[in-house]
Amino acid sequence: MNIKGTVIKYGDNVDTDVIIPARYLNTSDEKELAAHCMEDLDRTFVTRVRPGDIMVAGTNFGCGSSREHAPLAIKTSGIACVAAKSFARIFYRNAINIGLPIIECDTDAIDEGDTLEIDFDKGELHNLTKNTTAKFAPFPPFLQDIIKAGGLLKSIGGGK
Amino acid sequence: MGMTMTQKILAAHCGEKHVEAGQIILADVDLVLGNDITTPVAINEFNKAGCTGVYDQNKVVFVMDHFTPNKDIKAAEQCKQMRDFAREKGFAHHCFDVGEVGVEHALLPERGMVIPGDLVIGADSHTCTYGALSAFSTGVGSTDMAAAMATGKVWLKVPSAIKFNLTGKLNKHVYGKDVILHILGMIGVDGALYKSMEFAGEGVSALSMSDRLCIANMAIECGAKNGIFPVDEKTLEYVYARTKRTPVVYKADPDAVYERVIDIDLSAVRQTVAFPHLPENARTFDEIPDIPIDQVVIGSCTNGRLEDLIIAADILRGKKVAKGVRCIVIPATQKIYLEAMEMGLLKDFVEAGCAVSTPTCGPCLGGHMGVLAKGERCVATTNRNFVGRMGHPESEVYLASPAVAAASAIAGKIAPAE
Numbered sequence A: 001m002n003i004k005g006t007v008i009k010y011g012d013n014v015d016t017d018v019i020i021p022a023r024y025l026n027t028s029d030e031k032e033l034a035a036h037c038m039e040d041l042d043r044t045f046v047t048r049v050r051p052g053d054i055m056v057a058g059t060n061f062g063c064g065s066s067r068e069h070a071p072l073a074i075k076t077s078g079i080a081c082v083a084a085k086s087f088a089r090i091f092y093r094n095a096i097n098i099g100l101p102i103i104e105c106d107t108d109a110i111d112e113g114d115t116l117e118i119d120f121d122k123g124e125l126h127n128l129t130k131n132t133t134a135k136f137a138p139f140p141p142f143l144q145d146i147i148k149a150g151g152l153l154k155s156i157g158g159g160k
Numbered sequence B: 001m002g003m004t005m006t007q008k009i010l011a012a013h014c015g016e017k018h019v020e021a022g023q024i025i026l027a028d029v030d031l032v033l034g035n036d037i038t039t040p041v042a043i044n045e046f047n048k049a050g051c052t053g054v055y056d057q058n059k060v061v062f063v064m065d066h067f068t069p070n071k072d073i074k075a076a077e078q079c080k081q082m083r084d085f086a087r088e089k090g091f092a093h094h095c096f097d098v099g100e101v102g103v104e105h106a107l108l109p110e111r112g113m114v115i116p117g118d119l120v121i122g123a124d125s126h127t128c129t130y131g132a133l134s135a136f137s138t139g140v141g142s143t144d145m146a147a148a149m150a151t152g153k154v155w156l157k158v159p160s161a162i163k164f165n166l167t168g169k170l171n172k173h174v175y176g177k178d179v180i181l182h183i184l185g186m187i188g189v190d191g192a193l194y195k196s197m198e199f200a201g202e203g204v205s206a207l208s209m210s211d212r213l214c215i216a217n218m219a220i221e222c223g224a225k226n227g228i229f230p231v232d233e234k235t236l237e238y239v240y241a242r243t244k245r246t247p248v249v250y251k252a253d254p255d256a257v258y259e260r261v262i263d264i265d266l267s268a269v270r271q272t273v274a275f276p277h278l279p280e281n282a283r284t285f286d287e288i289p290d291i292p293i294d295q296v297v298i299g300s301c302t303n304g305r306l307e308d309l310i311i312a313a314d315i316l317r318g319k320k321v322a323k324g325v326r327c328i329v330i331p332a333t334q335k336i337y338l339e340a341m342e343m344g345l346l347k348d349f350v351e352a353g354c355a356v357s358t359p360t361c362g363p364c365l366g367g368h369m370g371v372l373a374k375g376e377r378c379v380a381t382t383n384r385n386f387v388g389r390m391g392h393p394e395s396e397v398y399l400a401s402p403a404v405a406a407a408s409a410i411a412g413k414i415a416p417a418e
């Protein structure tokens, strides 16, 4: 899988309370959640995000609560992939479970507005603006199977 | 190579003799938990996937604690969806509603629903609280919860561990909250990312169960997968008073491998406050200037237990909350509420000028019952002080123990207990 998109960049420790504030958690409607995505950190996000954009951040992205509304809001807002130096663990598993592509790599040299091309199979991130390439580790096979199946529940075949 | 305590519990739950850090396992789950924010999403996923029944009606628990008593129509609809689902799937007895509900991570230990050796997952990040009871417990998302409700299984990556070697005893007015804020100040909000925090050493036995529950509760604030305490007499006494199930005691191997060992002398820990907007911004009172406050919240899964209310009431008794400060006290469960009433603590609070609320998460997540306006400051015994956590994005939350919170309510500014 390959994607190409423009960067929207944030810093370290972006928490789930700013990704989707609790005051909007009385709904699980994806579109309504996306309408408030990043609101407490960046009010301009919802108006400037374009389908296929890539969200880039520093360390510990998605720290805080277990709300799956956070990756859901990001995915529904049109973000094609989140690249960060590290992810908080519940966000990491939620993203995999709902099928939001995420990658862990060095993001220091990536700036707002850069154009990135990401090759998930090779584990390569090309910064077309800066003409550089960063490597990242592809997911272990078990997690690749979940992603290929289109999410956790599809991969377990429904249950009883 | 030896295993950590966490690794041993995980091995036992996936039928392996040995597991290693980094390995991905499919583990059996002893209890699956969800609340009124995360469960509606899980139910939708469960239904979408065509699942019909839950794997064990005694091992799924719904706790409606966040926006209850229902804050608005949307919250009411979410709770109704949970109630209907629990009834339909045959576990209405495990669906805790207003009148019997408490903040989930105070309620489950109180009811003896988690015991040493269990593997518990919950669609709530503070599910790690039960590590205080020597169980492996961790927060997951709604899709994980849906899958576990259907199959009784969860995928987990076996974590490596940091060992915290505790020595000494806490000084007067210093509590578990100060210990975990001190640790957060040392290692930061990603200091234990993906890892276990394993507490050990002779200092453990000097900590009350209430202190241990508070410390394990905030393991997630260090980015940890879980925090866990060894079983001792206090653990067994706590558990035997609440359940007839038999605990399974797991101990770390003597040659267990830790990424790091950190020594903590409990007698050196001082009263600590975490400044906005991260729990790692820990400061002691020699570094704290005069900071006037507008609100105090004493409650939550971190510090809403009876022990916490006793600490706060001892400070507030016979005093008055400063004019201009709103002090909100929230017993974490109905049982705590009743005990606090019988002990006269609620009278102490009301006479001091506090508002006492029914059990709820309420203001902890900026839900209801004490939301902050722009520019307002709150000292809270909760666990997160992120931007906008308790209300307006330009409000501020300072995390502290019930002792500091109560002293601050009287002083009208952030103040130590004396």
Ligand code: SF4
Pocket: B065, B066, B103, B104, B105, B124, B126, B300, B301, B302, B360, B361, B364, B365, B382, B383
């Ligand atoms: S009290 Fe706060 S931290 Fe605890 S479960 Fe409720 S909202 Fe979460």
